[in-house]
Amino acid sequence: MNFFKTFKHDSWVKPYIKQYKGLLITALLLGLFTSFCAAALMFTSGYTIDKAATHPVNILLIYVPILLTRAFGIGRPVFKYLERLKSHNWVLRVTSDLRTRLYKTLESDATFFNEHHKTGDIMGLLSEDISHLQNLYLRTIFPAVISYLLTIIASIALGVFNPSFGFFVFLLLFIEVFLVPLFSVSVESARRAYQKEVKSDLYVQLTDNILGVDDWIISGRKSDFQNLTSQNIQNLDQSKNKSKAFRRNRDLLLQLIFAAIVVCFLIFTNLTMTNNQEQANFVSAVVLAIFPLSDSLIPVSQGFEEWPLYKDSINRLNTLKPVKNQLPEQVNLPAADFKELNLEHVSFEYNTDSPILIKDFSQTITRGEKLALLGPSGIGKTTILQLILGDLTPTKGQITINNLGIDQIQVNREKIFSVLNQKPFLFNTTLMNNVRLGNENRSDSEVKKALERVGLKKLVESLPDKYETLVGENGSRFSGGEQERIALARILLQDAPIVLLDEPTVGLDPITENDLLETIFEVLKNKTIIWVTHHLQGVKHVDKVVFINDESIEMQGSPQELYKTNQHFKELYQMDQGL
Incomplete structure (x- = not known):
């Protein structure tokens, strides 16, 4: 609910997603191709190893899997490189537009800026909020969309082969890419908001201290000057350490869930793919194909947990309104x-x-x-x-x-x-x-x-x-x-x-x-x-x-x-x- 409420009247994220939608779709497709090549590489490798172990009478019987292994091995880094190239190109275009817009917005209200903001706030706006939107795209939107697409595609593919098993895997993947990320947000939301507040106070304090450093020195209070921000820094470090501990435990849980998916595939393939030698060649291939998907599924929670920071930045940027240009027709006076x-x-x-x-x-x-x-x-x-x-x-x-x-x-x-x-x-x-x-x-x-x-x-x-x-x-x-x-x-x-x-x-x-x-x-x-x-x-x-x-x-x-x-x-x- 908070997610959709944040974007209901947003003018800093949605417009640019629409503006560069072609580049965005290209980046997402390349991300899917990267994951497909990674899974296909492991699949063909597993199949080739199993097939070779049966002593084929002719090397040509495994020539095609060998070629596919080489092709997918080359395709994975190529598609990964192209995906990074396109996604970063998309993000840099968007953030360039955002920064230009931010500067113009602040410039139009420059005369009254200090009435609405503290001096240190400008540092927060420029160094944090736009960077947060950049991370929103790279660390949350892209991984989440790709993982959801993989979940849907994989579940449908398994459902065609075996509906019950496909639905069961879908539930495990749903926990991995949806429930655990939501749990991360709920746990980390207040903590991240607190960290944002402390960091903002630090910006303001440091700005005040730098502007008034001469007065601190003249008054002989050098130690007070050095210790003024120490409590805030200590509080920030403690909160960050708690976040790190939570992330370690959450990532362990995600790995265990993924391990459960692998075990389920081992059991399923052994029950359904061991009727003859030809089917058995696919057992390790299917199981191995699962492992590369962890690189796409696990980072979703890491991106989701930072949503409170992104939401705060989006809300703050949406409160910035440029002063409308109400100037009459301009005259060039020499x-x-x-x-x-x-x-x-x-x-x-x-x-x-x-x-x-x-x-x-x-x-x-x-x-x-x-x-x-x-x-x-x-x-x-x-x-x-x-x-x-x-x-x-x-x-x-x-x-x-x-x-x-x-x-x-x-x-x-x-x-x-x-x-x-x-x-x-x-x-x-x-x-x-x-x-x-x-x-x-x-x-x-x-x-x-x-x-x-x-x-x-x-x-x-x-x-x-x-x-x-x-x-x-x-x-x-x-x-x-x-x-x-x-x-x-x-x-x-x-x-x-x-x-x-x-x-x-x-x-x-x-x-x-x-x-x-x-x-x-x-x-x-x-x-x-x-x-x-x-x-x-x-x-x-x-x-x-x-x-x-x-x-x-x-x-x-x-x-x-x-x-x-x-x-x-x-x-x-x-x-x-x-x-």
Whole structure:
């Protein structure tokens, strides 16, 4: 019941079985041919040995069995190879489609991903769920279908020869390929669910630990850091050991059932095939033909016992719904044509239960203008940048560029916007590759020129590998200020007319911060800049300051004008400068 319920509204398994059904049927037929050749090989071998033992008057009397033995001996590995080739080809095609679909689904909901999932969940999704579906096909579906087909074919064949014996063998095979697998699922279901839960917690814990490793070290709690996941690991190991013990006992039971089938065949063949010498030649042949079938029958239980893991993955994947593309017809706005960005009475709230984050915010930013957004933490400054980018949609009001809605230029928005945030991500590749991320079509000389403009030429050329230096994981080879300058070089290559700065100097010392701000506003002097900042350091570089609070815009104007006319701004500026 749970099996059929899981697949009732499934859109991650059934559609691909239908899409590649031709390849699937081919793989299943090749699997059947493999089992047939294995059984036929043992049958002809047994018959040849028995026939040869009767001293035939002419070698030609056993020539045909010898040829068949050779043919089936060659056919078994050939069909096995082709079956593996086709089945893995089928699975890889399906999982390739699944991974592409998963990435697109997560990408469409990237802005809100952390609202619905923990950071470590993404590791579980990518490393576990798709792999589980791959194992579902290879370790459960293929072996189960082939074993069921073999059971039906063998039972019918025996039933034609002897209905009673055919039905009796069918019952034994039914226990082997159906009842014992179901028993395995019932026993292991809760245990596997527990293992999945513990492993998921481990992913989340390890992710948190890695992201916060500096804080653990600084606090002097190295031993606590090392032991934090030890209990979960111990619990997981204990549960896995119980699963291993159960599998050993279950496989022993399966072997005993199969041995019972062999004994039944021995008794049956001796009772029905010993009336004359010619019939007796088939006794060992028939019994030997049974043995290779164990390779197809016994693995069924092994695949079934993992069904709880597969079911959990299928259910979780089916809860992922891509955000529907509701964008209007897209317009290709050339970067050179940008003139004006307007935010008209913009309000925003994440949902009806949350307070209004931004209320009736309006601004007009013209080409080349530099604007600084200030305000207390949590007031929605970064959210305004997300609204400008189009990652979020205003609850009320509208945002336009050259009278075009911001949602009309999303397909090519990288031509209009570039972003420098608090912690730019640097990939563990060369410095050249990291900078060229801004524009892959730029030449090496242009990349080097960008690094020179942001003040890194002297540093880079002092390194042993110079521009081919690996930046390390998340840019660990370079300091925070240097990482920001590398990201700034990307922006220069991207050459978008609007640059959004989301507190890029957070965590830097005052001297480094001031030097970086001087560099940013010098190299971006011809760009339109919207700068979110938490204090007034470097505010002299902007044309306009907008200070927002919970209710509205508290003050706005040029920094020079506000310093002269607004006492609050003057006090904040003097406090920030230590005056």
